[in-house]
Amino acid sequence: MTLRTRIATLAIALAMLVATPRAMAAEGLYEPKQDVVKLKDGRELKGTIVKEQNGYIWIDLGVGPEMFISPSDIKEIVRGSDEPIPSGEEATEAIKAKADKQTSWERVPGITRAAVITAEGTVGMQMAAKPLREAIPMLKEEGVDLVVFKVQSGGGMLLEIQRLSDVLQNEYKPQFQIVGWIDEAISAAAMTSITIEELYFMPKGSFGACTGWFGALQAVEGRGLEDVLFKMEKISARGNKDKQIMRAMQINEELSYDINEQTGEVKFYQNLDGAHILNDGTDILTFTAASAQDCGFSSGTAGTLEELQALLEKSVGEIVWVGEEVEGIPYPVCKAEKYQREYRKEVDFQEKRFDEIVTKYAMEIQNAQSVPVDSRGGFLRRAEGYLAQIRRLHNINPNFGLRSGYDADWINRQEEMIRQLRRG
């Protein structure tokens, strides 16, 4: 234990002593067998840890539902419970069983239970298929019928588009009605969101600019480009969108449209024959709320949840929003949304520090290499600590370090190298 850790532990212990009257201790208000999760913000949560997965903790505080805690918030866990902590499916089942007992909602015929899930950040990092897939049981648990995906992303990794589209198409659509609510869907975020048939825009919403690129603004060309163009034709079809629209968002391709005054039907042309021009061929298309609505790409514009509800209720009838009111968040936060927010927070935190951790790891390896074998122990232990952090990041999101080559193979090679350094 380092001096700092000792001081920290001692200070917390002393703080507790000072603050806790002997009378309270005598009354047994502090259960000696409870687990204690010490958070970085100074709070200490006492209860029973009922599930642990990838560093995430679910703790039963004795009142209300289990509290979900992200590893980035945890400073220390002091285990007091004698009971083994379930993990994986066993834990999920246990939580499900308890949640079923605690279900406080009741299905009312004719009322649609709707929830907002936010898809934000970099596609492939914060906005990824994994947390969306993991949110499905939570949505089912809360009896959600309609999922609103509120999208705010400036794009990201090409490789995640298909995964995200598949989750939406194959896992969400069969179980829920889904709609998109576009705040900002640029590049990979637009290429994902176009899977959804029914899209609404926020007034400042934007959607498009899907040109693939790398390095110093180099365009993806040749087979790679054709591959993405074809992929997007198929994904556009999933969302019942004319494939020419996405094409004008990817390359300098003309796009115009006509509106049939009698039927309101919109017909797109990959040329400038239409009365309304979206791309004259010298530009890349990005929709605003106004241009998207004019051509029927957007089903409507809503700046607030109330406005969105009014639009949605025209087709689905009365809506009740699932989730808790949280100060500072303009829509109720359901369990699935809470999970998305925690996931993003964690990825965001770790992403900013990923390079730092890798560099610190390299420093420890260098240190170990610079001293005799029998003095390497401390350096290698710390190196292993950093490597464990890198591995944990891969478990949270396999895309961590992908671009820099710090993938699972690299981790395995490093583990082998540490073993060799230890042997000398």
Place this chain on the structure above:
Amino acid sequence: MSNSQSTHARLLGRAAAGLVAAAGLVMTSAPADPAFAATTLATGEPTHELLLTTGQTVKVEIVKETDKEIEVNLYLGSMSAPRTYQRSEIVSITELGHSTESAKPAAKPDRATRADKADDNIPGDALRVYVMELDGRFGWDVSYTPVKDAIDKAREMKADVIIVKCNNNWKQLEGFSDERTDDQGEFEEFDIAMKIQPVFTSEMHAKWQKEPQVVFWVERAMSGMAFLPLIKNDIYFTSDGRMGGVGGLDELFGSTGDEVVRDKQKSLRKAFVEGMAIEGGHDPIIVRAMVKKSMVLSYRIENGKPVYLEGEEPGWTLLTDDGKDERQDTDSDLVRGLGNDSLTLNADLAYKLQLSKGTADTLDDLLFQMGIEDRAYVMNDEDSNDLTDAAERELNDWSTGIERADQKLRRLRFDLDNVQVREVRNDPDGSKARNAARGQRTKLINEAIALLNKYGEVLDPGEQFRVQLELMRQQIENEKRLERTRGGGG
């Protein structure tokens, strides 16, 4: 105070940042037996905010100061506790100068408390008007945090109307009256406006039970600041007001990379700024003319409303030409503010295009133009400068703080580069001297990180400097450990 209690207090000061919060937990959940702990229910209120080397900020009332230390009452929630900080633990001290929510009526009054008292006399049917001015450098003095803090203050004060005067620094040189020309603005500052705008849109939807009317009053909204007023429908100008200087979209990225990728980058940016206009209920074509020099835009008034034409025809008034060949703005046009390659709005034009609802040079005029002069009550304006004092404090404190932080960071960088290993007595292998120098460097690094924790959004937006410092700190630790391992002492 008992020994254990004083030990507790001392340890709290030395422990890491999180421990202050831990103490907060303890203090706020402490039993109501004042004799039991050092903490007591607060009877006074914090007067200063300390930024500590740990990165933590704490609210305190200063009791006694010496050259080496400061005795304070530390405030956490409704509790306070005596505490002594070494000067070396403190990065900066900011005077609060206003009451906090926890202040009791019996607490000693300060400016804001007295002002609140005055505000208590506001008639029930009056409109509570909060006036703030975004002046100084956009992206420096005007940044997300101070604007958010000022708006949070407006919420605490239950404002019905928030008037945001836009007056960013557009001077050629500090202290001179000559202003920069429209082509000297930077389109890319739109990014700063994008970061600030949620304060007036989504965050306002989320935080306010009844959203206030937000009115932008434009004196200088140049470069990135030009986009900010667009997010609201209520825009007024001063008679010499100007908004624009953002016509650089076409030239963005120069010849870097492939054209189609540059087109993509320009397209998404154009959509962002057009979206801001749509949010405010304005015609996005105006923004397009502001940002694209190649756009030709004309207008005329039909049935009292402006109608736009992309192009040029007889009977229409040309707003912007395509800026090509002989139509390119000359230096003579530019220095006189007469260029028309991209659109910069003045008070008259903005009013004609119905982007501005009126022109007002004083707050009274503005309230009159808004039609609320008989019901408006400008809150918390003790110095009668037509600005709400609380807003001024929030914005000025930030400006002062960031200026100092910038200077201090430069000094810290210099000091860090110049830490010397000085000889120490009884130190045959020099390890004590080296460790002393390492300790000094670590202290400087900690101070720099503390400043970046507070002002990083402006001084280190990509966090590269903070990461660099973290690595330097780690390297120092490694040096110490390596020296110990190699038997070099320490």
